[in-house]
Amino acid sequence: MPAPPRRAPRSALGSLVLIAAVVAFAAAAFAYAGGWLSPQRLTPDRLVDAFAPPGGPALGHRRNHAKGICFTGVFEANGAGAALSTAQAFAKGVYPVVGRFNLGTPNPDAADATVRVRGLGVEIATPDGQQWRMALIDPPVFAVSTPGAFFELLHASASKDPEAMKTFAAAHPEIAAFGAWANGAPWTGSYAEERYNGLNAFVFTDAAGARRAVRWSLVPEARPAPVPLEELAKRGPNFLEEEIAQRLRSGPARWTMVVTVADPGDSTADPSKAWPDDRRKVEVGTLTAQAIVAEADGPCRDINYDPTVLPNGMATSDDPFPAARSSAYRVSFDRRAAEAKDYPRTATGASR
Amino acid sequence: MTRFTSLQRALHWIMAACILTMLFVGVHMVSTVSPNYLALFTLHRTLGIAILALALIRLAVRLRSGAPPLPRDLPAPMKLAAQGSHVALYALMIGLPLIGWAMLSAGGYPVVLWGGIWLPPIAPQSDGLHTALWAAHVGLGLLLYAVVLLHLAAALFHALVRRDGVFQAMAGDLGRERAAQARQPAE
Ligand code: HEM
Ligand code: HEM
Ligand code: HEM
Numbered sequence: 001m002p003a004p005p006r007r008a009p010r011s012a013l014g015s016l017v018l019i020a021a022v023v024a025f026a027a028a029a030f031a032y033a034g035g036w037l038s039p040q041r042l043t044p045d046r047l048v049d050a051f052a053p054p055g056g057p058a059l060g061h062r063r064n065h066a067k068g069i070c071f072t073g074v075f076e077a078n079g080a081g082a083a084l085s086t087a088q089a090f091a092k093g094v095y096p097v098v099g100r101f102n103l104g105t106p107n108p109d110a111a112d113a114t115v116r117v118r119g120l121g122v123e124i125a126t127p128d129g130q131q132w133r134m135a136l137i138d139p140p141v142f143a144v145s146t147p148g149a150f151f152e153l154l155h156a157s158a159s160k161d162p163e164a165m166k167t168f169a170a171a172h173p174e175i176a177a178f179g180a181w182a183n184g185a186p187w188t189g190s191y192a193e194e195r196y197n198g199l200n201a202f203v204f205t206d207a208a209g210a211r212r213a214v215r216w217s218l219v220p221e222a223r224p225a226p227v228p229l230e231e232l233a234k235r236g237p238n239f240l241e242e243e244i245a246q247r248l249r250s251g252p253a254r255w256t257m258v259v260t261v262a263d264p265g266d267s268t269a270d271p272s273k274a275w276p277d278d279r280r281k282v283e284v285g286t287l288t289a290q291a292i293v294a295e296a297d298g299p300c301r302d303i304n305y306d307p308t309v310l311p312n313g314m315a316t317s318d319d320p321f322p323a324a325r326s327s328a329y330r331v332s333f334d335r336r337a338a339e340a341k342d343y344p345r346t347a348t349g350a351s352r
Numbered sequence: 353m354t355r356f357t358s359l360q361r362a363l364h365w366i367m368a369a370c371i372l373t374m375l376f377v378g379v380h381m382v383s384t385v386s387p388n389y390l391a392l393f394t395l396h397r398t399l400g401i402a403i404l405a406l407a408l409i410r411l412a413v414r415l416r417s418g419a420p421p422l423p424r425d426l427p428a429p430m431k432l433a434a435q436g437s438h439v440a441l442y443a444l445m446i447g448l449p450l451i452g453w454a455m456l457s458a459g460g461y462p463v464v465l466w467g468g469i470w471l472p473p474i475a476p477q478s479d480g481l482h483t484a485l486w487a488a489h490v491g492l493g494l495l496l497y498a499v500v501l502l503h504l505a506a507a508l509f510h511a512l513v514r515r516d517g518v519f520q521a522m523a524g525d526l527g528r529e530r531a532a533q534a535r536q537p538a539e
Contacts, residue, residue: 012513015512016509019505019509022505022508023501023505026501026504027501029376030379033376033379034382034383035379035380041383043384044383045383129472131462302477302479303460304459306461309461312468318387320386320387323385323387324385324386324389326390327381327384327389328385334483337459337479337482337486338479338486340480
């Protein structure tokens with residue numbers, strides 16, 4: 001039998017170099033995957049850093065919508081939503097809510113009359129153990145079309161260059177609709193008189209498996225009473241929190257949840273564009289805010305109102321914002337939770 | 353016994369692929385804002401829990417089937433390093449997914465897997481606990497990658513330099529050709 005061909009002897013040195021090269025390649029690939037080799041990439045950390053005011057962020061607080069107050073209440077589903085989504089939150093019934101009224105500012109001590117955007121965080125818990133979280137704001141459209149543009153907007157508005165905002169608006173004309181709202185819409189004197197809009201598009205799946213693109217809003221029961229800004233400024237820095245606490249002491253505040261269903265062909269990817277007014281609207285239930293709790297000890301403090309926490313029967317769409325928001329809210333939550341000692345709970349709540 | 357059983361070899365290579373995927377997905381997702389973020393994160397949770405289940409099965413199989421002895425001529429410090437790193441790998445394969453699950457629980461997040469499977473929380477909601485587990489998950493995740501790289505270097509060292517059959521013990525049929533060649537008497 002012929003001897004099998006003998007392997008060419010390989011030098012140990014050659015093998016060691018090969019091993020070192022394999023390990024070095026694996027380490028470099030890992031660094032590449034982690035973005036460490038591409039500092040220009042937009043990461044959630046950079047996005048969150050962009051909110052920080054010149055003096056640095058308020059430690060222990062949310063990096064945006066930092067000023068807020070907790071409430072507890074219920075969501076009462078009327079059953080109509082069951083035709084759109086199998087989520088238990090739409091089955092006729094009453095489900096507990098932990099919510100948060102808030103202002104769109106990174107400064108937890110901002111005076112209420114200085115902040116244009118008001119927001120609402122809502123978490124609905126259902127007996128099947130699932131949750132539906134959302135964070136809505138009062139403008140009818142979002143300022144920009146993409147998360148990348150939002151990052152640029154944060155930089156432009158923080159820039160000392162007086163031309164920065166003009167340059168930004170020229171490159172992102174979609175901001176005009178938001179600007180028209182910000183400059184023209186009346187202000188109100190109460191969180192309870194605001195209409196809060198989800199703005200982002202999601203996909204609901206019904207029991208038959210049909211999928212529909214939707215957006216939703218919370219429409220107040222209280223009639224909005226316009227108040228001139230100069231008048232609001234005189235009401236003190238915390239008038240919104242004082243007013244809502246006072247109001248709920250004499251009775252709950254309510255909103256109707258209205259789901260708007262897109263027509264086929266409506267763009268779901270751009271929250272800076274409203275859908276036409278005639279789209280099908282379904283009233284799915286009522287949100288009731290029953291009691292106010294200060295944020296420092298309140299149940300909303302440690303909730304991340306990540307809009308991608310959705311029950312089965314609801315999912316994200318091709319709207320790029322929920323993913324970007326989820327990644328940024330996670331970073332904001334990681335940081336503020338780690339800084340909890342900088343935002344002490346009061347004596348009664350310290351046990352937690 | 354000169355080789356791991358075929359079940360052990362299958363588990364080893366399937367899990368090696370899964371764990372490498374997890375490590376790359378982990379560092380990539382935390383630096384991503386694009387819509388991929390949600391899919392990567394769902395993959396991370398789902399595959400992570402799958403690894404936890406596989407690792408527990410693998411540990412049971414290991415306790416039952418044992419392992420082939422290391423070559424007699426392997427210096428004692430290298431034997432210790434081999435055994436120590438294998439214990440560390442088992443601990444991290446089981447520990448990291450548990451820490452990830454507990455970290456999300458402590459942050460008040462639901463843990464939802466691919467396919468709409470909701471897992472119960474395994475830790476109470478707490479800022480302090482979330483922060484400690486977050487630091488542990490990030491730190492131990494990087495440590496796992498470092499140990500895997502060492503393990504990879506050692507495996508290649510056995511295969512290419514020492515040619516002592518340790519690589520074949522795990523490579524199985526893939527390494528048979530090599531093993532046959534390695535057994536050729538040196539001239
Ligand atoms: C890429 C775009 C966005 C970024 C980077 C961003 C960033 C943030 C951050 C970092 C927080 C604090 C999260 C926390 O620590 O829990 C926050 C809160 C909030 N955001 Fe956004 N956001 C974006 C888009 C939006 C949109 C489109 C809406 C409304 C439709 C919105 C409404 C809110 C509200 C209401 C809160 C307060 C939630 C709470 O009470 O905890 N955000 N945002
Ligand atoms: C073998 C299993 C696992 C490995 C190897 C692993 C590895 C990693 C790595 C390398 C990171 C990136 C850390 C960084 O650079 O910041 C990460 C992040 C993360 N992992 Fe895992 N992981 C595993 C299992 C899990 C599981 C089962 C869960 C949850 C159910 C989980 C949840 C998370 C979360 C939430 C983050 C982001 C942390 C943050 O907020 O920054 N992991 N993981
Ligand atoms: C994520 C990746 C990996 C993990 C977590 C891992 C884990 C392990 C563990 C725990 C053992 C000990 C088995 C036991 O005693 O039950 C082992 C053995 C082994 N692994 Fe890996 N491994 C990985 C990747 C690799 C790679 C990439 C290679 C080769 C290129 C490799 C080659 C080997 C070899 C040759 C053995 C046998 C060592 C012996 O005979 O004791 N492994 N691995």
